[in-house]
Amino acid sequence: MPNRYKLTQSYFLNSDVVSLAKQLLGCYIHTEINGNYCSGIITETEAYAGKNDKACHAHLGRFTERTKVMYEIGGIAYVYLCYGIHHLFNIVTNTAGNADAILIRAAEPTEGVEHMLERRNKLKLTPQLTAGPGNFSKAFGITKQHNGLTVTEHQIWLSQGTSITEKDIVKTTRIGIDYAEEDALLPWRFYLKENKFVSKKSLS
C-alpha cells in the first residue's frame, strides 16, 4: 500500500460538516475485513448536519437505539440497514452531542478489486461495482457490525489523497430525502466531476 498519512481523529472533529464532506473527496478509504485488504478514492459524499437538518436521522435530537452512535465523538462509523438490504456507511463528525455525519456514497477502487468483485458477485470492474452507497459498502465489506467502530485504526481507516480544488467538485442536492421539505434543496451532495465512479450525475 502506498505510504500515505492516515487521517486521525482530530480530522473528524471539524464543526463544519459540509466543508468536511467536500474535503473527503479525493481521500483514500481502506478496509481490511476478514483479512481482505481493499482501498479506493472517495468520489462522492453527502453531509448530514445533526439536529437542525430535516434529512438527518438525528433531526430534532432524535435519539434511538439506531441513532445513538451519531451523538458520539467524531471519527467513528455509523452504519445502518436501509430498505432491508443495504448497509449504508457514514462517518460521524464534530464533537460529541452534535450528531453530524457524512455518508460515503461512492469510491474509485485502487487496491483489492478482486475482493470487491467477489463480494458483489461480479466479474468485471465497472462503475456500478462501487458507486451508490449500498454498492460501495458491500464491495468494501462494511456491514452493520462495524457500527460504532473507529475509522482511524484497523478494519476501516482513511488516508490523505491528492488535493482537490473547488472546480473539480460538483455540488448538488442529496438523494432519497424528499421528505426533508426545504432541506431537501440544500446542495450537500458532492462528487468529483471527472470521475466515472459516481452514483448519479446531476442534470445540467
Add this chain to the structure above:
DNA sequence: TAGGTGATCTTG
C-alpha cells in the same frame, strides 16, 4: 419503472 427486503419507528 416497479418491486424486493427487513429493521426501525410510530401509532393504536
Add this chain to the structure above:
DNA sequence: AAGATCACCTAT
C-alpha cells in the same frame, strides 16, 4: 402488536 416508512438496487 401491527403498519408505515426507508439516506437503495436490479432487472424487466
